Amino acid sequence: xxxxxxxxxxxxxxxxxxxxxxxxxxxxxxxxxxxxxxxxxxxxxxxxxxxxxxxxxxxxxxxxxxxxxxxxxxxxxxxxxxxxxxxxxxxxxxxxx
Numbered sequence: 001x002x003x004x005x006x007x008x009x010x011x012x013x014x015x016x017x018x019x020x021x022x023x024x025x026x027x028x029x030x031x032x033x034x035x036x037x038x039x040x041x042x043x044x045x046x047x048x049x050x051x052x053x054x055x056x057x058x059x060x061x062x063x064x065x066x067x068x069x070x071x072x073x074x075x076x077x078x079x080x081x082x083x084x085x086x087x088x089x090x091x092x093x094x095x096x097x
Contacts, residue, residue: 015052016082020086022044038041038080042076048076052075057095
């Protein structure tokens with residue numbers, strides 16, 4: 001877990017928490033299959049991180065735009081992965097073996 005946290009920007013930890021609760025809500029919803037929940041969380045994570053990047057970055061060159069796009073995608077995937085990882089830890093701890 002610590003190694004994942006080294007790569008996620010501290011400002012975006014709240015996105016992982018929000019995605020965790022979104023995942024719980026989607027699990028209860030009947031309109032989406034469980035196997036698609038990580039994909040939906042990844043897309044939402046990339047979108048929300050993209051908003052954060054656009055709000056905090058300056059776009060003077062094409063390189064700045066490419067870096068912003070890369071950052072949004074990577075951070076979105078990481079926060080979605082973190083929310084799924086936390087969900088699995090909670091499930092595994094709750095199992096009786």
